[in-house]
Amino acid sequence: MKKISGLFIAFEGIDGCGKSTQAEMLYRHLKKSGYPVRLVREPGGTVLSEKIRRILLDPKSEIRPVAELLLYQAARAQLVADVIRPALQNGEVVVCDRFYDSTTAYQGFGRGLDQKLIARLNRTASYDVAPDLTFIFDVDYKTSLARRGKGGKKPDRLEKEKKLFFNRVRRGFRSLESKRRVILLDGSRSIETLFEPVCQKSELLIKKRIKKSV
Numbered sequence: 001m002k003k004i005s006g007l008f009i010a011f012e013g014i015d016g017c018g019k020s021t022q023a024e025m026l027y028r029h030l031k032k033s034g035y036p037v038r039l040v041r042e043p044g045g046t047v048l049s050e051k052i053r054r055i056l057l058d059p060k061s062e063i064r065p066v067a068e069l070l071l072y073q074a075a076r077a078q079l080v081a082d083v084i085r086p087a088l089q090n091g092e093v094v095v096c097d098r099f100y101d102s103t104t105a106y107q108g109f110g111r112g113l114d115q116k117l118i119a120r121l122n123r124t125a126s127y128d129v130a131p132d133l134t135f136i137f138d139v140d141y142k143t144s145l146a147r148r149g150k151g152g153k154k155p156d157r158l159e160k161e162k163k164l165f166f167n168r169v170r171r172g173f174r175s176l177e178s179k180r181r182v183i184l185l186d187g188s189r190s191i192e193t194l195f196e197p198v199c200q201k202s203e204l205l206i207k208k209r210i211k212k213s214v
Contacts, residue, residue, distance in 0.1 A: 006088030013137035016144035043075035057156035109172030137187030
């Protein structure tokens with residue numbers, strides 16, 4: 001198994017953007033290539049965090065915006081402390097389906113909560129752990145809705161939100177494009193076409209990290 005110093009790669013975007021598919025594909029590719037890799041999701045990834053996930057996504061849950069924000073942060077704090085940080089310290093590549101950029105986009109832009117408060121809570125709940133590389137998959141509401149409707153799956157609490165909400169969330173994600181760690185991709189492209197830059201950028205960063213650790 002190839003040894004590297006820990007590396008954290010996050011996948012972001014509105015519901016239906018294709019991020020989960022790409023995260024899974026990268027995880028399988030890196031595992032097949034012999035890298036120590038772990039796939040996690042937010043909210044979730046621990047017993048407590050999965051319980052919080054069920055509450056947050058339950059269509060019957062009535063949750064105020066601030067309570068929603070704090071629940072996401074609680075799930076994140078548990079996941080980072082129990083899984084992500086130990087994995088990074090152990091030299092693993094952590095592939096994460098959503099991280100705190102989703103909180104900035106959904107609770108900040110979508111719900112209109114204070115961005116400075118969200119930034120402070122993001123730092124606290126993540127124990128200052130930050131992604132080394134973040135892929136954001138950008139799709140419009142129509143594409144998002146069409147993809148989420150496939151298979152007859154009933155929408156969860158967040159997916160039931162209206163077009164204006166998702167347009168605000170999309171603007172939130174797009175506002176992060178200027179960050180050096182962020183790569184914004186056109187999520188309407190084919191799965192195979194999108195995976196090319198995901199794979200290339202990830203492997204390039206991994207190889208740089210291996211070179212530094214030698």
